[in-house]
Amino acid sequence: MLLFLLAFACTNSDDDSSSTETDTVSAAVVGVNPDNFADGALATDITTVDCTLSNGTETQCYSITITGEPANHEIGPFCPSNISEGAESAGKWIESGTLYDLDGDFILALAEFYSDETWQLYEESTGDVNVTTTQEACEGAAKPDVEEQYQNHCVECALEYLADTTYTLEIPVTPTLASSANAIDTRGKIGVALSGVVFDPPAPTDAILAAHTIAAFDDCGGHVNPNTGYHYHAATGCSTEVEQDEHAPLIGYAMDGFGLYANAAEGGSEPTDLDDCRGHSDAVLGYHYHVAQAGENQFITCFSGEVVEAEDGGPPQ
Template sequence: MTLCMNHSVTWLLAGSLLAPTFAVAHPDPAQFDQSAFIEAPETVDCTLDNGTEAQCYQVTVGYLPDDLEIGPFCPATLDDAGGIWEWTGENAGLYRVDGDFLRMLDELGYRFFDDEGNVYSVDNATERPTVDHACINVSADESVEITMLLPVDPIKADTPSDLGTVSKVGVALDGVPIFSDAPEIQVTGHMPALDTCGGHIDPGGWYHWHSTATDIETTFAEENVAADCALAQDPSAQFGYAFDGFAIYGSAEADGAAPTDLDACNGHVGPVAGGEEVYHYHASKKFPTLPACLVGVQAQNNFSTTATAGVGATRAGEDGRNEPPRPGDGAPGAMPPGFEQAAETLGVSAEALLEAMEAAGGPSADLAEVAAALGLDEEALRAAMPARP
């Protein structure tokens, strides 16, 4: 195992989004909660998205850290309080998923409960909703393992990569993967509710964050949400690393001050713990709190799981061992032929495209819904997509 402590290198960027010259901190596996790892982190050969042969830290974690308490997600009735959800329609904002919120959605045409006040809830890993609007409450799969890659030496991309719906963002210091926004209710009809720390379970059975969990109470205060997260809160603490290798911090600098001169990805060169001035991302105070884009180059195939559904899913090989999905596989999470090329053409991740397709009905998905979920032009999506079997 090779551990790279928090040292820095000089990075010269001509005409870039960032400052002309500054120090770049390497990812440091020693900063992670070591109990999160199924296998000790190691340095491996990898290929970056721009074709550069490089070195990456490979980390393997389980479906959920041992000491992390998750939930609640969906309330059982209108008298209960579940997790949180960002509603993007009329009366947009971050809400606690409770009776008041669900009654508001009902008035807007989205009914999530029956006449007795019981909330429609479905485990999306094992069943499909039988109603127009259901709260998604996926069960965990304790057998799932997740493998992720972080570049040892971060490299700036020619242009930032936008993070759309269900894009890979990075990994938190507790080993939990970080993803961008979940699909909107207006697109899928359903609500994969987050718990009060901003995470939920993927259809593959593993837990992941959709928010900066160690600074989420700053967001609750900003948006007047009555909720608490059981995790220790520190707006100036490091939350994790983005998949380009740059650190993600809370909404404050190391001295507690508000960060300044943030770029389009909510990052900048500034002091971190220890006084170094390096490039890093900051959380936003309003939801969604994660960066909207990444400035660096990610590793190819940087996220895989042993799950048989959801993002990064694998399939069972003939010898019973898990293998990556192969083009043309019909299992959920498999990458059909032409998807990666279509995603590249559209400027989204292949995983995000596949997730949006699955959320909108799978192979027969309504492409108008998929385009809306990903913020794409429908005609451009239709032109880029491979022919359906």
């Protein structure tokens, strides 16, 4: 934190009238505000617990238990059931920075899209799409080593398959910048949305595609993992937002406690001064992130702040 403030003060010291402004910027540290979560997003009230950060600091963290079910939107649809279906009956897929409608036409064009004739996600005679419609099929397909019988399937799972959808995250009460950025642990989480859904690390699309499967997302950029529940891989604007003055809305919090804001303000474009982790600082919001555009298969690139060491949630899905 100190290094950061010194660096900031130095870059601003050319102009001798800026000292007051620099002090204001230095003072802005904005962490989690429990009031910002949507009604119904949390399973229990947020509590404060002892925690140890990645740099060894013992401090206080918020223990945040989400219901695991989005407070402000429905889950799905994911896969179209027939190649005749349009975008309204299906979700999304992401490839090379673009969010695609996973409609019948997209399923039909997969072999061409990926230049691989092995792709055949539908029955030639009926046009019906191979979809994992049972818990057994979901569990056989939604894992890194996809069972052979579920290859060439559009994979979707239901939240009802989980006995418990709640999930608890520990986020520092007072975010502190690390001396060097912390890498994202792919077994952990990126953060939590104000709707009560976790932001996950990038979906392992290489493994998914290698099995000729599509792990369909819904229009909100989320899907269900049979072990960890519903989670987002893209911010498409459906999650709960807290509007800001002339700034992109707040959509959640990263695991280091800094705010996660939408990619851009409405009608605007992404800030041009983001650091390697996708963060920047201002006098009102302090240090904060702007998430990547939907389709990029990531929200932020690293944590600028200290985080609680990730619990092993298994491989990402």
